[in-house]
Amino acid sequence: xxxxxxxxxxxxTNIRRPRLLPFPGRVxxxxxxxxNAIEVIAESHIPNKHHLLDIRRAFGVSGAIADGLITRQKGxxxxxxxxxxxxxxxxxxxxxxxxxxxxxxxxxxxxLIEASDAPxxxxxxxxxxxxxxxxxxxxVIEVNGVLLQGMWGNGKIDFGLLQLHSSNPEAPxxxxxxxxxxxxxxxAGGYCGDPGVLQTLAESSLRGLIxxxxxxxxxxxxxxxxxxxxxxxxxxxxxxxxxxxNLLISNEKRDVSLNAADWDLIGGVRPEIxxxxxxxxxxxxxxxEVAPGLTVRIQGAPYANLIGTVLxxxxxxxxxxxxxxxxxxxxxxxxERVLVPISNLEIIA
Amino acid sequence: xxxPNSPINAESLLAIDIGSVHTRAMFFDVVDGSxxxxxxxxxxxxxxxxxxxxxxxxxxxxRELEKRSSQIFxxxxxxxxxxxxxxxxxxxxxxxxxxxVRDLNLAVIGLVPEVSLQTAVDMAxxxxxxxxxxxxxxxxxxxxxxxxxxxxSEPDIVLFTGGTDRGAGRPILRMxxxxxxxxxxxxxxxxxxxxxxxxxxxSKRVQxxxxxxxxxxxxTNLRPSMDVTDPGAAxxxxxxxxxxxxxxxxxxxxxxxxxxxxxxEPAPPxxxxxxxxxxxxxxxxxGVLGVDLGASAVTVAAAFNGESYLEVNRPLGMGAGIVAIxxxxxxxxxxxxxxxxxxxDVVREYIWQxxxxxASLPLNRETTLIEQACAREALxxxxxxxxxxxxxxxxxxxxxxxxxxxxxxxxxxxxxxxxVLDGLQPAGITTVILDPGSLINALGTAARVNPxxxxxxxxxxxxxxxxxxxxxxxxxxxxxxVASINLEFEDGARSLHEIQAGELTVLPVRPGQHCVVNLVxxxxxxxxxxxxxxPKAFRIFGGSFGLVVDARGRPxxxxxxxxxxxxLLNRWLAxxxx
Numbered sequence: 005x006x007x008x009x010x011x012x013x014x015x016x017t018n019i020r021r022p023r024l025l026p027f028p029g030r031v032x033x034x035x036x037x038x039x040n041a042i043e044v045i046a047e048s049h050i051p052n053k054h055h056l057l058d059i060r061r062a063f064g065v066s067g068a069i070a071d072g073l074i075t076r077q078k079g080x081x082x083x084x085x086x087x088x089x090x091x092x093x094x095x096x097x098x099x100x101x102x103x104x105x106x107x108x109x110x111x112x113x114x115x116l117i118e119a120s121d122a123p124x125x126x127x128x129x130x131x132x133x134x135x136x137x138x139x140x141x142x143x144v145i146e147v148n149g150v151l152l153q154g155m156w157g158n159g160k161i162d163f164g165l166l167q168l169h170s171s172n173p174e175a176p177x178x179x180x181x182x183x184x185x186x187x188x189x190x191x192a193g194g195y196c197g198d199p200g201v202l203q204t205l206a207e208s209s210l211r212g213l214i215x216x217x218x219x220x221x222x223x224x225x226x227x228x229x230x231x232x233x234x235x236x237x238x239x240x241x242x243x244x245x246x247x248x249x250n251l252l253i254s255n256e257k258r259d260v261s262l263n264a265a266d267w268d269l270i271g272g273v274r275p276e277i278x279x280x281x282x283x284x285x286x287x288x289x290x291x292x293e294v295a296p297g298l299t300v301r302i303q304g305a306p307y308a309n310l311i312g313t314v315l316x317x318x319x320x321x322x323x324x325x326x327x328x329x330x331x332x333x334x335x336x337x338x339x340e341r342v343l344v345p346i347s348n349l350e351i352i353a
Numbered sequence: 354x355x356x357p358n359s360p361i362n363a364e365s366l367l368a369i370d371i372g373s374v375h376t377r378a379m380f381f382d383v384v385d386g387s388x389x390x391x392x393x394x395x396x397x398x399x400x401x402x403x404x405x406x407x408x409x410x411x412x413x414x415x416r417e418l419e420k421r422s423s424q425i426f427x428x429x430x431x432x433x434x435x436x437x438x439x440x441x442x443x444x445x446x447x448x449x450x451x452x453x454v455r456d457l458n459l460a461v462i463g464l465v466p467e468v469s470l471q472t473a474v475d476m477a478x479x480x481x482x483x484x485x486x487x488x489x490x491x492x493x494x495x496x497x498x499x500x501x502x503x504x505x506s507e508p509d510i511v512l513f514t515g516g517t518d519r520g521a522g523r524p525i526l527r528m529x530x531x532x533x534x535x536x537x538x539x540x541x542x543x544x545x546x547x548x549x550x551x552x553x554x555x556s557k558r559v560q561x562x563x564x565x566x567x568x569x570x571x572x573t574n575l576r577p578s579m580d581v582t583d584p585g586a587a588x589x590x591x592x593x594x595x596x597x598x599x600x601x602x603x604x605x606x607x608x609x610x611x612x613x614x615x616x617x618e619p620a621p622p623x624x625x626x627x628x629x630x631x632x633x634x635x636x637x638x639x640g641v642l643g644v645d646l647g648a649s650a651v652t653v654a655a656a657f658n659g660e661s662y663l664e665v666n667r668p669l670g671m672g673a674g675i676v677a678i679x680x681x682x683x684x685x686x687x688x689x690x691x692x693x694x695x696x697x698d699v700v701r702e703y704i705w706q707x708x709x710x711x712a713s714l715p716l717n718r719e720t721t722l723i724e725q726a727c728a729r730e731a732l733x734x735x736x737x738x739x740x741x742x743x744x745x746x747x748x749x750x751x752x753x754x755x756x757x758x759x760x761x762x763x764x765x766x767x768x769x770x771x772x773v774l775d776g777l778q779p780a781g782i783t784t785v786i787l788d789p790g791s792l793i794n795a796l797g798t799a800a801r802v803n804p805x806x807x808x809x810x811x812x813x814x815x816x817x818x819x820x821x822x823x824x825x826x827x828x829x830x831x832x833x834x835v836a837s838i839n840l841e842f843e844d845g846a847r848s849l850h851e852i853q854a855g856e857l858t859v860l861p862v863r864p865g866q867h868c869v870v871n872l873v874x875x876x877x878x879x880x881x882x883x884x885x886x887x888p889k890a891f892r893i894f895g896g897s898f899g900l901v902v903d904a905r906g907r908p909x910x911x912x913x914x915x916x917x918x919x920x921l922l923n924r925w926l927a928x929x930x931x
Binding site for chain 1: 402713
């Protein structure tokens with residue numbers, strides 16, 4: 005069975021994505037609630053700054069005795085100056101909280117106060133309806149609409165009105181062509197090889213950027229941008245593939261959400277572009293068996309990013325460079341037929 | 354290599370190697386009274402997204418194996434048949450190595466940096482772990498600050514060590530307080546495992562303090578005394594815990610234990626086991642080197658008479674780890690190995706694209722050359738880092754075993770050998786052995802079930818002897834005759850050869866043919882960095898490339914001019930094709 009992953013460029017599909025905190029927290033939404041991409045749906049906190057009060061040392065007693073002198077319990081919220089421990093008696097000595105916070109541990113004569121926490125907020129990352137609540141962790145969000153999956157993202161989330169830079173999918177994005185109208189929108193812009201483009205856009209109020217490809221030297225700069233950037237084709241100078249471009253141009257002026265999560269090759273999270281539509285779609289699968297008739301995208305020169313149709317699948321074939329392995333014969337748009345290893349294919353569906 | 358024979362219980366064995374890109378199934382069985390490697394099957398790995406089911410890749414690999422071996426291993430429901438049936442279907446034992454893993458964050462807590470902490474860090478370097486925090490006695494920050502750092506480092510495992518046997522107690526108890534506090538603060542779901550490998554007098558106290566908070570594993574002390582290190586038990590436990598953590602984190606892996614049983618271990622200890630064994634079989638004064646160049650990690654296992662030095666470099670490799678090569682070597686470090694003019698942008702873009710599609714293969718000469726250039730740099734980077742811990746900086750290993758798809762799946766073996774010679778730049782006299790496909794991982798794990806299997810398979814010719822290599826250290830001008838080599842064959846034939854500085858020379862010794870080498874060095878050339886003594890006559894076996902004399906100098910210096918450099922690279926490669 006020769007399997008290949010699927011990259012989605014779908015005009016209408018049902019999209020369900022779990023959004024989960026890394027550890028328990030508070031879910032802020034309810035089942036059935038509508039959300040947008042930047043809405044916070046759950047939050048937790050990362051234990052960040054602590055203060056340790058060593059009562060036993062302060063009072064010069066054993067841990068067991070010190071435990072008896074502590075007047076607070078785990079989980080209590082306290083304010084700066086509150087008494088945490090006291091000896092009692094006539095000339096009572098006290099230990100006071102040095103900061104506001106909450107008590108996270110009381111043990112062996114020590115009190116640990118969590119003074120501040122870095123809140124961890126989980127955004128929806130896509131527009132839709134909350135389908136299912138996962139207790140203390142998050143929710144499953146669902147929407148029907150257009151789905152485009154990218155291969156690189158800078159980790160940001162936002163949404164806006166989709167605007168295309170050009171009606172030509174091969175047109176690269178140039179500084180002098182950035183239209184003030186584009187600002188405040190999500191711009192779909194072709195190949196970017198000029199740092200000046202990103203620097204100019206950084207000063208605008210752009211809500212997001214969709215690129216066909218990005219020069220590798222700009223990855224660091226793009227990662228630092230405040231708006232989401234999603235790259236669809238790769239790091240070689242490539243135009244939008246026809247399927248992706250057709251979806252973008254036919255949905256121009258619609259609301260589009262960008263979850264520019266970087267592609268996690270292990271966990272599977274990918275950068276995604278979602279345009280909600282009122283119709284219903286079917287759930288899509290994430291991989292399939294390579295078979296004749298399927299549309300595939302090829303990785304690797306000299307056919308890099310070309311999209312073609314599978315004609316025949318071979319369990320074993322002689323490949324360039326003396327390699328042997330499973331391969332498929334692909335018909336390219338110009339009708340040329342080429343033999344490509346299965347491992348260089350992704351199904352486009 | 355003559356290895357001891359033992360009476361064997363003839364049980365067949367299936368070894369499965371789950372890599373981040375490929376899953377391989379390798380079958381070993383008894384033929385003519387000894388174990389041989391029979392056949393293998395390979396399929397794309399499916400442990401990670403979007404498949405999230407390692408079992409799919411395993412079944413596909415075994416199906417390929419069935420086609421090649423004409424043997425049945427799976428029943429109609431695609432379940433492994435274990436043990437072998439009377440009709441010959443199935444297999445008696447199954448072992449599995451795993452390199453399709455996420456890095457785990459490891460916090461190391463101990464006492465003295467140069468003692469327990471260093472031993473712990475060195476030990477952890479041999480597994481798929483990333484040191485996220487180190488806390489020792491020399492850390493004078495407050496408990497709160499150390500606690501906050503520990504929490505922010507998000508450890509998956511805490512390796513807690515310190516104190517020799519009957520040694521320091523109080524400092525360990527202070528560290529125990531710190532670990533205990535951390536565990537109490539963290540939600541249970543994210544609490545790390547704790548492995549305690551310190552002063553055994555405190556083992557019970559550690560166990561009792563922490564066992565209600567998290568999974569605690571108490572093992573023998575890493576440093577029982579100042580002069581003795583004993584990382585074995587801690588290493589095995591860390592290896593086992595990493596597998597448990599991986600199967601918990603990656604849904605695709607938890608299913609495979611049902612398929613393949615309990616003999617699963619990470620790939621590095623398997624490689625190390627073979628290298629360590631060979632170091633006791635071969636010349637104990639030399640050392641054996643094993644290098645596996647994978648998609649996301651380069652594993653370097655060196656052993657000197659049973660003393661192991663294992664290092665896993667991640668992320669670094671020919672798939673997802675390929676961008677790390679670009680970051681460490683910079684573009685010039687890679688392009689200097691290209692024998693053709695390929696624009697920098699093309700090289701850079703290919704590397705970045707490959708990192709996103711790690712399973713993709715190079716489809717033309719240009720991209721093949723780019724990958725092979727990256728392979729050279731990956732070998733060099735990994736071995737340079739590993740060598741800092743070796744007892745000698747540039748040992749004369751014998752043999753050197755290398756593996757990885759980029760090395761074994763080439764158009765011709767000359768490309769394989771060139772990558773090794775350029776990347777590793779071996780010293781002295783050595784033999785380069787190529788692993789045709791994760792056999793060393795398989796044999797290392799098979800040794801746990803049946804130690805005879807690796808012994809006999811290593812003897813059986815399953816690995817490819819690329820050739821004996823003599824590396825000369827010389828600063829003579831290129832073209833200067835720096836050595837005269839007299840070969841004496843068993844049938845009495847002799848041949849005399851002159852070696853020029855700056856050249857690779859292949860001397861005609863047939864594969865498997867013995868000969869005695871008499872070497873006369875000239876113009877200050879030497880074999881051993883530390884000695885200018887004339888080497889005594891020595892015996893070698895011919896490999897695929899007979900006997901190769903590398904007089905290019907150490908370290909290898911390439912011309913700065915691109916044209917001259919490319920001419921030289923092509924000339925060297927052509928020399929190996931002769």
